[in-house]
Amino acid sequence: MLADARVGQPPMSRAEADAALARLRDERERISAALLELEAHHGYQLLDGASLDGETRRVQSEVRAGVASLWTLFDVYGRVLGAAEELRSRHAKPGQAQLTELTRLLAGPSVELPAEEVPLERRTLLSVPSGERLTLREAVERMTPLYEEAARTVAALDAVWSALLSRLAEVEAERRAAEELLESLDGAEPDLDRLRADLDAVAVVVRADPMALARDGQVDTTRLDEIRTGIAEVRRGLEEAERLRDGFADRIRGVASVLDLLREAEAAARRARHEVLAKIVAPALPDLPETSAALADRLTAVGRPARDGAWNDLAARVADLEKAANDALERARDAAGVISGLLDRREELRGRLEGYRAKAARLGHAEDAELARIHEQARELLWTSPCDLRSATVALAGYQQAINSRAKGVDR
Template identity: 40%
Template structure:
């Protein structure tokens, strides 16, 4: 039933209302035509929808046919008002009253079930209603905004994500091919399990994008306000963003797997060279241990009363691991070879260091003897400089020390004491000419001032003569080069020279 008439409009007010309503009618028609051609609408109409999208579209999909029905009612009412206005150039009172009722009153009959806005979608309604043209325009705007929101959101998801999924899946296929070439497969390696899980996730995401795009849409926090249809039929921008978090997470996971596989690929290219390097280190360690065993026999033959440490045997466990590494390389099991090869390189380097330490410890007695020989030669040169080389005491002590140092086996403790007594014989007695600082002290003769350390052996271990004599003489190991005779048994570059 029509509502009671309001104030009667003047002729000028009628003309202005007709112009405004006509412009609004044209804008609605343009917007509806654009919405009907919207790609998102065509996809929604043809897709097999599921989930949230199916739920919403089952209600919102009724909007476009209803919009055209409401638009027809609006156009018919506006046409009726224009026909009344066209009867007379200057309408009288009855015509103005009729026009006022048509333009401002509840003069338009529309189907029921047309709720006022998206908040009442699916709510029960009357079979028919009578509304004014302005109310009908508001209802059309509300329906238009609701339909456009769903259509634009679905179109935004379908525009942004399918190409991205295709790129991710193409990259996944490339990584899977690389993994297969490296022997990485599901069930045998964690990376293979990760790739299989990524494959399942991306396929599920692709299905979800195709059938339930609204599940990947995050609306803006503030809902779009109902308003006039956009000017010129513009589609408007969706109020929200596409949710790409799961795609980003899958992309990061795929990058991580790819980097680990590329590390295995570099291992495959470098494995032969690295295994050869491990073998070279072990060969050098074996050669050093063999030299240490030979030197130990020489020390036991040439040095008396000396405890020489035993030389360890080769690391057989490392060779077994090298055989395993070669087998893994032959079978292409690079993911198992990677940690094993790292451990082998570290163990081979430690084995070489252990062999060198053993050689150093074994040859220390020979180094001590060589140093004592050098000191004896230095003291002999000092005796000649002091013109006491022919002194019977000096000569006797020199010969005694020399005999001890060049005899085999050599008693290092006795030899050290003899060298100390020879050095003491070079000191003039107090009050004699030449006595004083530097006269017979090695420090004044230009020899090095470093204290005697016995090449790592304790000086006290060779008796009090060493403590009282050699440690105080101030001659360093450089004295070994002062004599004119070769330093038999001196360690040079890790090898024992002489007899």
Template identity: 35%
Template sequence: MTGTGAPDRDRLDADLAAAEDAVARASTALVDLEAHPGHGLLVAGGFAGVSARRREEALATIADLHRDLALYRRAVAAARDARGTRSRPSPDELAAADEALHGETVVAAEEVVPLQRRGLLGATSHVTRTSAPALLARMTAGFDAVTAVVAAVATVWDAVAARLGPVLDTLDDLRRDVVTADAPEPAAELDRCAARIDALRTAVLTDPLAHTGTTEPVDAAELARIAEALSGVRTALDGVRALHAGLDRRVAELTAAVDALAGQEAAAVEVAEQVARLITAAPGLPVPTRRAPQLRAALRAAHDDARAGRWTAAVAAFAAVAAGVETAQKAAATDRDVLAGLLDRRAELRGRLGALRAKASARGRSEDLALDALHTRAHELLWTAPCDLPAATVAVRAYQRALEDGAAS
């Protein structure tokens, strides 16, 4: 502060003490700023987009903060020197100290004046002056702006680390498991997952400030797909361990299942051959096939994979055999049931025709020629091989209707 009279000593001493405290606090704040993880990320760089621009601005502002703090420190030191150490400084000392502390005595910038802009006697440079309080205000605004950028960058990086951390932990665990389980095949899938995780990280961290304010900076759908892929690797490794521990048991179980399937398929084929002899062919009838030989060969190949150390392939091959056996067993059972149903139907029609014939005799119609002709027709159809089952069904119904109609009359 400048004026015609000497400044108040107590006020000046209080202002000077506050300024010295500001120097200490500002120095500490800059040290803390540069120790912040977000500042380290800014210095490391590698940004693009809005983050690249904001990084350059922030680093330039930090450089300005150091320069302005040095200027502010010198102004405060000059004020302290002018004040001196006497308990009762002179008015001139007080005025000089006040001018150093409050006046525009700080050279903030000095610009060379180009020759074309000078007069003959003009100055060769232009000096911009400011005051220590103005410097402190400028430093405060710059510090606030920089800390906002530093904190924003760190927040996004922390959010990415929090989202990717569990997946990376799982990836690391699986890499160790691949080694201990003696199953190198999943390593390629883990490498693909690692590359996808790196792509997720890069997509955000090359421009972290573009993702400020978002609750989910990482692509949640892709992260879920990666987690699913890792879960698949985990399942495969669990299968490898189980197969390691029980290979002989697994082979024995599947061998028994294939043997049982072979018996079911043989039974279905036998019924099909019987139907072919006894029932007239009709569209849509199942044709049983023998899948057991193919599955037995697949089982041998799966066993070979396991013995050769191709454990992941063996797990998948054994699972395919088990699924194939289950599907083939259901197909064989269904085919046999459908075909046996035709034989059962013929037997049921034969039994019904016999019961109807007995009923006709009981009613005294054994000599009814028209009724007897219907019986003969149905009997011929049912006892002829191959049997035309639809025609036989119609014939038995016709005989039954004629018998019932006669009873009604």
């Protein structure tokens, strides 16, 4: 390192001066490269060329002021070093006077700052602002924190801005996809209009004041994420509308086919109900489903192609109708199964009764009068219309118990 050229300090030798010049030339090149790299940084380019508001505008002002001070200091620094280089180049063998001047330029307070670059804390009330004098080393030490602060601020802002602009681009791409679908359907979508207005408002903040969406170094993309989710939902609805438009006839035929099956299921449930009421005493029957007529009316209402581009509205109605028809068909088939199950239960009891009778015969009780009486009682209940399933079930259980008792040798 160079020592300051104070009163009484001996001048540098020719070798010392040349070594100092070589080191300072390298230092100047590195400082220049660092400043140019700072100004070429993506974040600085965004900051320098943007029209900003709020907190980001304050940051912009501070960075611009800091970088301007950097260049001013570097310019004065460079002029002093240039003067030293020019002096050395004119004297192949510098004498005492030239070495003294080189020492002053290279190690003394030779860098005179413009008055406006003198920090406020170094001024006094009555002093006439004049340039502060620094050594080349002190000039570098003054530039260093200015550069570090500017670089740190630009990097932080770039991280915030990049994250927000990237997310904004994703949301805008989602919006364009939805808008293209809507245009192809030649329709209107109020939800998309609302979300588009919300996105425009957030985009203004992202581009003009990104720091308003940063807290403690974290980027807040909540609103953008919510808008993207909303637009994606609208887009899915529009895609469904597009599929409906392209396959409208097939979708309508599909609903009509389900309604045909529903009518058959409802008719089967009615027939089963009539039979059960005639053959079973006091059956507990589910409500008889009768929804096919109402669903057929809805099919008629949606069975015509959309007018005025209202495919997205029609898509929702067709999807609802498809679900309603399939649900109704499932309910009708379930009801028919429950109703028919009562007759199936009677047939099951009849079969079990004959099975128990065959078992009694195998055990040698075919002529057992008591078993015959119990059997006949159960048989009469099961073969009488209407059949009392509850009483028949009790009677059959009694018959089974009686046979089992005899199988164990117990006389009851």
